[in-house]
Amino acid sequence: MSAWRVPVALLAVALAYPLVFRTNFAINFGVLVLFFAVIGQAWNIAGGFAGQLSFGHAVFFGTGAYCSTILHVKLGINPWLGLWASAAAGALVGAFIAALSFRFGLKGSYFALITLAFAEAFRILTNAVEFTGGGLGLLIPLKRSAANFQFPERIGFYYTILALAALSIAIALWLKRSRFGARLAAIRENEDAARALGIDTFREKVKIMALSGALCAAGGTFYAQYFLYIDPVVVFGADKSVEMLLVSMIGGTGTVYGPLIGAFLLTLVGEGTRALTNAQGLSLIIYGGLLIVIIAFLPNGLIDLFKLRWGRRRA
Amino acid sequence: QAQARPIKVGLVHPITGFLAYSGGQCRMGAMMAIEEINAAGGIKSMGGAKLEALLGDNQAKPEVGVSVVEQMQEAGVSAYIGCFSSAVALPATQAAAKYNTPFVIDVGASDNIVNRGLRNVFRLKPGFNACVDDAIAGLGEINKAAGSAAKSAVLVHEESEFGTGTAKLLAGKLPSIGIEVREVMKHANPTRDFANLALRIRGLKPDLVVMSNYQNEYVLLARTLHQQKVDLAGMFSVLGGGFNYKFVKELPDVAQYMIDTNHWFDPTNARAQAMKKRVEAKGDLFTFEVYLAYNAVKFLADGMERAGSADKEKVNAALAASTWSDHFMPYGPTRMVNGQNTGGKAAILQASKTDIDVIWPTRFASTKAVFPKPRFS
Amino acid sequence: MLEVRGLAAGYGEIRVLDGVDIDVAEGEIVAVLGSNGVGKSTLNNNLSGLYRPFGGTVRFCGADITGADPVRIVEMGLVQVPEGRRVFPNLSVRENLLLGSYRRGRANRARNLERVTATFPRLKERFGQMAATLSGGEQQMLAIGRGMMSEPRLLILDEPSLGLSPMLVDEMFALIRELNGQGLSILLIEQNAVQSLEAAHRGYIIEHGAVAMSGKAADLAANPDLRARYLGL
Amino acid sequence: MLEVEGLSKIYGGLRAVDRASLRVAEGAIAGLIGPNGAGKTTLFAAITGFALPDEGRVRFAGVDITGRAPHRICAQGMVRTFQITQPFAQLSVRENIMVGAYLHTPDRDEAAARAEAVARQVGMAALLDRTAAGLTVAGRKRLELARALATRPKLLLLDEVMAGLNPSEIDEIIPVIRGIRDAGVTVFLIEHVMRAVMSLAENVHVLSYGKIIAEGAPRVLAADPVVIEAYLGHGAAQRLAGAAHA
Amino acid sequence: MDATILGAAVINGLLLGGSYALVAVGLTLIYGVLHIINFAHGSMLMLAMYGVYFLLVKAQVDPYAAIPLMVVVMYAAGYGMYRALIGRFSHGKDENILLITLGLSIVLENIALFFFTGDSRNITVSYSDRMIELGPSLVPLPKLVSFGASLLLCAALAWFIARTDTGRAIRAVAKERHGARLVGIDVEKILAVSYGIGIACLGAAACLLVPMFYVAPTVGHLFVIVAFTIVVLGGMGSFLGALVGALLIGLTESLSGLFLGEALGQIGISLIFILILLFRPTGLFGGGR
Numbered sequence A: 001m002s003a004w005r006v007p008v009a010l011l012a013v014a015l016a017y018p019l020v021f022r023t024n025f026a027i028n029f030g031v032l033v034l035f036f037a038v039i040g041q042a043w044n045i046a047g048g049f050a051g052q053l054s055f056g057h058a059v060f061f062g063t064g065a066y067c068s069t070i071l072h073v074k075l076g077i078n079p080w081l082g083l084w085a086s087a088a089a090g091a092l093v094g095a096f097i098a099a100l101s102f103r104f105g106l107k108g109s110y111f112a113l114i115t116l117a118f119a120e121a122f123r124i125l126t127n128a129v130e131f132t133g134g135g136l137g138l139l140i141p142l143k144r145s146a147a148n149f150q151f152p153e154r155i156g157f158y159y160t161i162l163a164l165a166a167l168s169i170a171i172a173l174w175l176k177r178s179r180f181g182a183r184l185a186a187i188r189e190n191e192d193a194a195r196a197l198g199i200d201t202f203r204e205k206v207k208i209m210a211l212s213g214a215l216c217a218a219g220g221t222f223y224a225q226y227f228l229y230i231d232p233v234v235v236f237g238a239d240k241s242v243e244m245l246l247v248s249m250i251g252g253t254g255t256v257y258g259p260l261i262g263a264f265l266l267t268l269v270g271e272g273t274r275a276l277t278n279a280q281g282l283s284l285i286i287y288g289g290l291l292i293v294i295i296a297f298l299p300n301g302l303i304d305l306f307k308l309r310w311g312r313r314r315a
Numbered sequence B: 001q002a003q004a005r006p007i008k009v010g011l012v013h014p015i016t017g018f019l020a021y022s023g024g025q026c027r028m029g030a031m032m033a034i035e036e037i038n039a040a041g042g043i044k045s046m047g048g049a050k051l052e053a054l055l056g057d058n059q060a061k062p063e064v065g066v067s068v069v070e071q072m073q074e075a076g077v078s079a080y081i082g083c084f085s086s087a088v089a090l091p092a093t094q095a096a097a098k099y100n101t102p103f104v105i106d107v108g109a110s111d112n113i114v115n116r117g118l119r120n121v122f123r124l125k126p127g128f129n130a131c132v133d134d135a136i137a138g139l140g141e142i143n144k145a146a147g148s149a150a151k152s153a154v155l156v157h158e159e160s161e162f163g164t165g166t167a168k169l170l171a172g173k174l175p176s177i178g179i180e181v182r183e184v185m186k187h188a189n190p191t192r193d194f195a196n197l198a199l200r201i202r203g204l205k206p207d208l209v210v211m212s213n214y215q216n217e218y219v220l221l222a223r224t225l226h227q228q229k230v231d232l233a234g235m236f237s238v239l240g241g242g243f244n245y246k247f248v249k250e251l252p253d254v255a256q257y258m259i260d261t262n263h264w265f266d267p268t269n270a271r272a273q274a275m276k277k278r279v280e281a282k283g284d285l286f287t288f289e290v291y292l293a294y295n296a297v298k299f300l301a302d303g304m305e306r307a308g309s310a311d312k313e314k315v316n317a318a319l320a321a322s323t324w325s326d327h328f329m330p331y332g333p334t335r336m337v338n339g340q341n342t343g344g345k346a347a348i349l350q351a352s353k354t355d356i357d358v359i360w361p362t363r364f365a366s367t368k369a370v371f372p373k374p375r376f377s
Numbered sequence C: 001m002l003e004v005r006g007l008a009a010g011y012g013e014i015r016v017l018d019g020v021d022i023d024v025a026e027g028e029i030v031a032v033l034g035s036n037g038v039g040k041s042t043l044n045n046n047l048s049g050l051y052r053p054f055g056g057t058v059r060f061c062g063a064d065i066t067g068a069d070p071v072r073i074v075e076m077g078l079v080q081v082p083e084g085r086r087v088f089p090n091l092s093v094r095e096n097l098l099l100g101s102y103r104r105g106r107a108n109r110a111r112n113l114e115r116v117t118a119t120f121p122r123l124k125e126r127f128g129q130m131a132a133t134l135s136g137g138e139q140q141m142l143a144i145g146r147g148m149m150s151e152p153r154l155l156i157l158d159e160p161s162l163g164l165s166p167m168l169v170d171e172m173f174a175l176i177r178e179l180n181g182q183g184l185s186i187l188l189i190e191q192n193a194v195q196s197l198e199a200a201h202r203g204y205i206i207e208h209g210a211v212a213m214s215g216k217a218a219d220l221a222a223n224p225d226l227r228a229r230y231l232g233l
Numbered sequence D: 001m002l003e004v005e006g007l008s009k010i011y012g013g014l015r016a017v018d019r020a021s022l023r024v025a026e027g028a029i030a031g032l033i034g035p036n037g038a039g040k041t042t043l044f045a046a047i048t049g050f051a052l053p054d055e056g057r058v059r060f061a062g063v064d065i066t067g068r069a070p071h072r073i074c075a076q077g078m079v080r081t082f083q084i085t086q087p088f089a090q091l092s093v094r095e096n097i098m099v100g101a102y103l104h105t106p107d108r109d110e111a112a113a114r115a116e117a118v119a120r121q122v123g124m125a126a127l128l129d130r131t132a133a134g135l136t137v138a139g140r141k142r143l144e145l146a147r148a149l150a151t152r153p154k155l156l157l158l159d160e161v162m163a164g165l166n167p168s169e170i171d172e173i174i175p176v177i178r179g180i181r182d183a184g185v186t187v188f189l190i191e192h193v194m195r196a197v198m199s200l201a202e203n204v205h206v207l208s209y210g211k212i213i214a215e216g217a218p219r220v221l222a223a224d225p226v227v228i229e230a231y232l233g234h235g236a237a238q239r240l241a242g243a244a245h246a
Numbered sequence E: 001m002d003a004t005i006l007g008a009a010v011i012n013g014l015l016l017g018g019s020y021a022l023v024a025v026g027l028t029l030i031y032g033v034l035h036i037i038n039f040a041h042g043s044m045l046m047l048a049m050y051g052v053y054f055l056l057v058k059a060q061v062d063p064y065a066a067i068p069l070m071v072v073v074m075y076a077a078g079y080g081m082y083r084a085l086i087g088r089f090s091h092g093k094d095e096n097i098l099l100i101t102l103g104l105s106i107v108l109e110n111i112a113l114f115f116f117t118g119d120s121r122n123i124t125v126s127y128s129d130r131m132i133e134l135g136p137s138l139v140p141l142p143k144l145v146s147f148g149a150s151l152l153l154c155a156a157l158a159w160f161i162a163r164t165d166t167g168r169a170i171r172a173v174a175k176e177r178h179g180a181r182l183v184g185i186d187v188e189k190i191l192a193v194s195y196g197i198g199i200a201c202l203g204a205a206a207c208l209l210v211p212m213f214y215v216a217p218t219v220g221h222l223f224v225i226v227a228f229t230i231v232v233l234g235g236m237g238s239f240l241g242a243l244v245g246a247l248l249i250g251l252t253e254s255l256s257g258l259f260l261g262e263a264l265g266q267i268g269i270s271l272i273f274i275l276i277l278l279f280r281p282t283g284l285f286g287g288g289r
């Protein structure tokens, strides 16, 4: 089956990576790449596949991070269970925002900005109320054990996020080949035509936002467990939303491997430029400049590099 | 004679983004200390080994902070100095703890950083808990001396961990010195306009406004209260983000009479004054970040000197047992409890139209407080 | 006034036209026929400068305009009314017409506006309405009106009768004759071969990317082979 | 099959459709003609749920569907095409048609097979792998038709799908549409190409200024002075008469 | 609650909204034409503010006197930036314009950091603390001036877009580029002009903001999210919408700050935004689409 060649090869490489590059630095790098690939893919299945651009995906990310952390810190619920609860909460928030916005016919930039407004509202609320720790944030007590989703070694985190990344790519692959995915593409291209062909655009959009929200929220839980501290700005801030969109767009929106490629390159460029110079601001000048150069030469995202190499394969 | 291998010290500060200024100031202070130590012959117990700074930018993001820590670990770092923001310090110290690498917090207010039982983490400066205690003690004395001019206060604080934490503690303790808290007001970061806040403060008619905010909001708030001519006995802040020489220079009318509790150098110490001159000669400001980072490095170097080796266990032990007193802060000798120096103390300062003076503790004071301040009318 | 020699054009790697020769003389109506997808619109778009030809030359009123900028081409008076109308959906009918004289014919803007609305009274009724909400036929009228606003010297009409009611189609052909009578040269791309050959002086048939046949319109209309293939008779 | 009763659609002060009533019998090919801006497209939009009627009712296969959402109406078996074509521009022709085919099957291979069959039926088989954005206007019209057909409709509403075809191409597509009807699909079409209307439709409704002004067999209408005045014009009427005699 | 406080809060809110409008008008123009959010808007404002600051500090040019110069300079900067980078590198894809402006914002912000350090600067001019009594509230003069100026700016732009040929061409290009080329509009130039005008507005905005605000490399962030919100709320591309949206947001921020506290009060902006969009999905003054 040639369709399976790419994902299987990628998985093999990813599985072997920490066994070859064993330092914590290398593994941490891998974790970051996969982490961004997961949340980038979460954005991509809504923004790229279904054309529902959002500037506020942090709302799902933060929901996930806070959901499992509150359950864990306040109620003593194991974060592995919390992960599922987070995904459910993310799906719920996704469905809620989508239902509300799409019921009232929001589109394009209007939808993008309303998600941002929701993310801001969530940030301000978490900041204001007590049980989220308010502005103090939430600290997850150190209790190193795999059972506690606090692996003593980074490699444990690596394989966890790898599993999530694999799941996210599997979702994207499935969307490329399924009826649901075809309907999303139709909605992205032309909603009126989609409706004329019997697609319940409202329902499909709510479904994909729920799926995207769930995946993103799972990423949020992972983040909380990896860094053991969250606060409203870190998880609900506009920065996170932009990072997700950037990873996906730089890699190639609407493609299966775009977010992964984007995550890899942006993490690499981020680390690389920081290592390059210590002058204040210079590293980010280079980073931003590289961003522009990438877009200038690869207008469809980095994925084009691979297409050129292996011949154009259409979706 | 063969040169001893240099000892790498990782500086993990937010050099870009919202906290870039503070991060840059931290880095400058730390670098000055490293240069000074090297010029004086390095770590003598280790054959004159020089300190070598590894510079890192944590961008005020937890994930970047951890990356920087790991990257420096690869490069063979012996100790870290950082991180300015608590949100980064928490995961960064945790990452360093895997290797047991000493981590000296120069700035970073949260007490959680040192309370978590990580044996490699040390903080020389007092946490905000201690700062608030000092602020209360000092304010109590100043107020008493003024015949209890202040009987009521409104608290204004920024919304993140630093402001919220500080305000919570203050609200609990102000009544103990006879000051009633009329209201606690939280504001967002950034806030673009304080006109309404000023309005409400005027309506509440407090004697004091007690603030804890970051630099820009600090200045904006002070400016608005001044413009709106809100009459107060005084404006008092704890770790006031914008309270520095620049503020005095740029907005002298606004700054005049403002009182701040902050990390401050001992003004009677000649080395502190010399360093202040050096910094100002470069066109920079001698802000608290500079000397806190400077002293953090010095503290670390002292520990290494006593450990006589870069062995992490030994350095940690030496730091934990430190009694270092060669700083130029208004502190007593160092005494570490769970990584927190309990010998540290904050100072209370007041701005005049041209300068900043220490007004408390009296032992270090360079002038007497003007309190209550003159009324507008 | 228009001389096209050996024009080759297409999209990316696809070559649609390969060696097309066409002439339009001053005061002529020339019809271009060809089946669906043969490249008639491609020809127009290359004449108008929207795409750059792969090869060949285009001369207009003595000047070489091969690969020239659309701005310059419009400025010289070669104006296209495109297939699919391409009106400005977010502008009112009036504003659409005003923009017709953006580059040319600005001095006589008021007079030309009168003329267009006299020709299409329907547009006058819809003056303030956004073009997006016009019916298909109304949009077609607007597109032609917009083209007329720029006082073209050579007007290219790409399927102007598309979507017009039979009565309006007749009126449009009458209009084409009338405009031509006033001295305007017209290059007419049409699927309505019968009526366009009736209106035109000469005609070209494009097949497989090149001119397969050309001649007097009346001769073409009488050609039995063509009658079967293009006129459906 | 389709019954429209007293349907109106009002835009601002304009009655784009004004109390229009009509019926389309099962298994028929019915036509809708009328001058530009008469309200034909608007009527189609109101029937298929794209525009909410201000007055009147629409019944399809005996069920009142007034105000139902377009996707539900489509699922019930009534599909429209768009006069101003609405392709899924970045998708290939095959993928475009598959979207329609997916209405009745979740299976990818089955949908692909259906798409190919439909493409062959409307003469687009050679274009299956083209991106829809690169199609000519006429190509897009066919794509509209193909996509709609792929949903296996009972009633097909075609809005000027023959515009942009030359006479001989129209002659080619006429049997295709007849074939569709013969396969059991009722067809209701808007068309300005009288050649097609005359040879396809059994019954034609004439809309003018939003109102139905005439109805009947095309040949009868072609000679009806009201229709000639409002729609055909004398030239076209003569040509039609000529063609009928020839 | 005291009526005078309420009255004063209303005035504060409107004035605050006025300064938001300054930033939002240019954004709405760019947004309407390029269909993207100009992420570089904040950093261009920041650069303009540094320009005004240095003009005052190094050349003693009063900020208000600097308006004509700053408008021209920023127009040129915007026009040039579009021609050299955005237009050329985006390959006609809206999405890429978004990314390029994002990249630009990172670059510009850090160039400022590199050259000017992260320090924030404040200026004092003779009128910066001049207070005007306006009913129940004391208002700093610069705030009042900026309010008036923002009204003027919105009106001027609205007139320009509605009544001039260039304005019509800008709107035409926004929706139908192919058609625009065929009437002889130089589409690339119009895009660059639109971008230039959008950025030129920031030149004026900077002159009006500097007397009452601080200047720092990140100062743009302060206004930019709010400005996005305003642009969308008002209906993209509508100047009246931007103005009304800005006043509404200013008012909401002020009143919800008063009733909910300054921190939680920020939620008012998001909520009013969400609510209004739910009932008017294309913004207050947005046309169809």
Ligand SMILES: Nc1ncnc2c1ncn2[C@@H]1O[C@H](COP(=O)(O)OP(=O)(O)OP(=O)(O)O)[C@@H](O)[C@H]1O
Pocket (backbone or CB within 6 Å): C011, C014, C016, C034, C035, C036, C037, C038, C039, C040, C041, C042, C043, C083, D133, D134, D135, D136, D137, D138, D139, D164
């Ligand atoms: N933008 C494009 N990209 C790729 N191919 C295109 C593009 N536009 C047109 N084509 C292809 O070029 C060929 C010629 O198209 P063109 O539009 O010139 O035909 P035409 O003769 O005008 O047809 P019609 O009568 O249907 O309008 C067609 O096969 C079409 O699919």
Ligand SMILES: Nc1ncnc2c1ncn2[C@@H]1O[C@H](COP(=O)(O)OP(=O)(O)OP(=O)(O)O)[C@@H](O)[C@H]1O
Pocket (backbone or CB within 6 Å): C126, C133, C134, C135, C136, C137, C138, C163, D011, D012, D014, D016, D034, D035, D036, D037, D038, D039, D040, D041, D042, D043, D083
């Ligand atoms: N959204 C709208 N707002 C205002 N007027 C509209 C709107 N939609 C359509 N109209 C008007 O309603 C009338 C009917 O339009 P419609 O598209 O139904 O005509 P049509 O009969 O299909 O014409 P054509 O044969 O030209 O396609 C037109 O005059 C048009 O301008």
Ligand SMILES: [Mg+2]
Pocket (backbone or CB within 6 Å): C040, C041, C042, C083, C158, D136, D137
């Ligand atoms: Mg064509």
Ligand SMILES: [Mg+2]
Pocket (backbone or CB within 6 Å): C135, C136, C137, D040, D041, D042, D083
């Ligand atoms: Mg129609």
